[in-house]
Amino acid sequence: MSDFSPTLTPIKDHAEELAKAEAGVAELAAKRNNRWYPKFHIASNGGWINDPNGLCFYKGRWHVFYQLHPYGTQWGPMHWGHVSSTDMVDWKREPVMFAPSLEQEKNGVFSGSAVIGDDGALRFYYTGHRWANGVDGSGGEWQVQMYATPDNDELTSATKHGMVVDCPRDEVDSHFRDPKVWKTGDTWYMTFGVCSAERRGQMWLYTSEDMVEWTFKRVLFQHPDPDVWMLECPDFFPIKDKDGNEKWVIGFSAMGAKKNAFMNRNVNNAGYMIGTWEPGGEFKPETEFRLWDCGHNFYAPQSFTAEDGRQIMYGWMSPFAQPIPMENDGWCGNLTLPREITLGEDGDVHTAPCAEVEGYRESTVEHGEIALSFNEEKVICDDAEAVEIEMVIDLDNSTAERAGLKVHATEDGAYTYVAYDDQIGRVVIDRQAAVNGDKGYRAAPLDEAELGGKLKLRVFVDRGCVEVYVNDGHQAMSSYSYPTDGPRAIKLTSESGELKVDSLTVHTLKSIGLE
Numbered sequence: 001m002s003d004f005s006p007t008l009t010p011i012k013d014h015a016e017e018l019a020k021a022e023a024g025v026a027e028l029a030a031k032r033n034n035r036w037y038p039k040f041h042i043a044s045n046g047g048w049i050n051d052p053n054g055l056c057f058y059k060g061r062w063h064v065f066y067q068l069h070p071y072g073t074q075w076g077p078m079h080w081g082h083v084s085s086t087d088m089v090d091w092k093r094e095p096v097m098f099a100p101s102l103e104q105e106k107n108g109v110f111s112g113s114a115v116i117g118d119d120g121a122l123r124f125y126y127t128g129h130r131w132a133n134g135v136d137g138s139g140g141e142w143q144v145q146m147y148a149t150p151d152n153d154e155l156t157s158a159t160k161h162g163m164v165v166d167c168p169r170d171e172v173d174s175h176f177r178d179p180k181v182w183k184t185g186d187t188w189y190m191t192f193g194v195c196s197a198e199r200r201g202q203m204w205l206y207t208s209e210d211m212v213e214w215t216f217k218r219v220l221f222q223h224p225d226p227d228v229w230m231l232e233c234p235d236f237f238p239i240k241d242k243d244g245n246e247k248w249v250i251g252f253s254a255m256g257a258k259k260n261a262f263m264n265r266n267v268n269n270a271g272y273m274i275g276t277w278e279p280g281g282e283f284k285p286e287t288e289f290r291l292w293d294c295g296h297n298f299y300a301p302q303s304f305t306a307e308d309g310r311q312i313m314y315g316w317m318s319p320f321a322q323p324i325p326m327e328n329d330g331w332c333g334n335l336t337l338p339r340e341i342t343l344g345e346d347g348d349v350h351t352a353p354c355a356e357v358e359g360y361r362e363s364t365v366e367h368g369e370i371a372l373s374f375n376e377e378k379v380i381c382d383d384a385e386a387v388e389i390e391m392v393i394d395l396d397n398s399t400a401e402r403a404g405l406k407v408h409a410t411e412d413g414a415y416t417y418v419a420y421d422d423q424i425g426r427v428v429i430d431r432q433a434a435v436n437g438d439k440g441y442r443a444a445p446l447d448e449a450e451l452g453g454k455l456k457l458r459v460f461v462d463r464g465c466v467e468v469y470v471n472d473g474h475q476a477m478s479s480y481s482y483p484t485d486g487p488r489a490i491k492l493t494s495e496s497g498e499l500k501v502d503s504l505t506v507h508t509l510k511s512i513g514l515e
Contacts, residue, residue: 036464352473
């Protein structure tokens with residue numbers, strides 16, 4: 001039995017720091033403007049949020065934690081916020097879980113994951129963050145891996161045990177964070193993102209027998225692009241192909257990747273590779289880097305294996321590009337819908353909304369077949385605050401250069417356009433007509449086989465954001481969209497050609513209970 005024990009160095013009373021954080025969130029929430037605050041996406045009731053953390057299903061409840069700055073609507077010292085649900089439909093706010101209280105995390109309780117051990121008990125692993133010079137980031141960062149356990153089955157509080165992996169600072173250029181833990185065979189593994197001393201983006205692999213003492217094993221993966229200097233929020237899990245063969249998916253948020261045509265258009269970009277892995281070895285990719293999501297606002301996803309075997313992922317809709325209008329509203333940032341990760345018959349990853357999302361539906365209107373002539377527009381909804389639209393476009397019998405849905409269409413002419421662009425063979429989210437926030441467009445690719453026949457779209461429109469799922473989740477797109485005052489219409493549109501829609505259904509969606 002190991003005599004190793006984590007390094008525990010308290011500098012503040014954790015309970016007091018949590019109480020302060022709750023008060024900070026409440027103060028911001030009291031002044032919150034709900035014009036863009038989501039009805040069916042997870043957000044904090046006040047303050048800034050970013051990465052999803054600690055995702056798990058434990059003792060009959062789904063738990064989603066997230067990075068939280070409780071004292072403002074911009075990034076700041078990180079805490080962990082928390083919501084839970086019995087059915088993934090109706091959610092409950094829980095107390096703030098972690099606040100900085102130890103020396104190793106005095107400047108932030110950074111991202112991490114949750115995992116259930118062989119004894120059925122849950123463990124949390126996260127990154128403790130501090131500025132190396134004790135003041136700011138000019139002297140680099142000092143990041144280490146931390147360990148905690150919950151105090152009860154409801155996961156409303158936890159006990160910190162301290163640092164279990166220190167940073168070898170002569171081998172690392174500051175960045176050393178975001179642990180993901182899993183078990184293969186008889187061994188527990190931990191990986192996290194690293195910027196090496198040579199400024200290369202890597203994922204390191206550690207092993208453990210008791211989930212407390214961890215030993216460096218090897219570099220699990222180094223990104224082949226020398227411009228990529230850090231792999232944030234790494235993920236790693238097995239998945240079966242159509243023949244039942246096991247593949248491994250490695251996910252990470254690549255920092256430093258250069259823009260290239262339709263690729264890597266965001267500030268930093270989250271994606272994956274599919275390949276093989278033998279326990280203890282290095283990951284061997286068999287595909288190129290592919291984006292998890294082709295929208296304007298997606299980053300830092302995390303997945304976990306649910307009790308029923310599903311691989312479920314949440315992402316952060318990241319408002320990286322200024323202007324960020326919701327900063328003025330007492331809150332900033334929300335998560336995506338929960339997505340189930342599967343490997344399609346095409347050999348690629350698909351991420352479609354979890355089946356539970358259908359429980360958001362309150363009422364349904366079937367529009368059936370619709371045909372639009374050249375440059376025609378048809379109002380589908382006069383005023384839609386929270387809806388899901390299911391639509392099948394007959395590409396073979398449509399001639400429009402672009403066609404789709406103008407959502408958040410207001411009387412001043414502003415809208416966000418979700419459309420199929422026939423000239424580039426892609427589905428686009430175009431914000432050129434936006435009045436509030438960033439503009440620009442993003443485009444999701446379609447395979448050659450998808451360019452003929454039927455194009456299936458599921459479009460989720462919340463008060464301030466849009467999610468689009470293409471062909472059962474082969475592609476996904478997440479973007480903020482900030483409508484102006486007044487009714488928010490949805491219009492079906494054809495440009496320079498005809499549009500044939502086989503079916504169009506609108507579901508009005510309810511609140512998930514976090515407003």
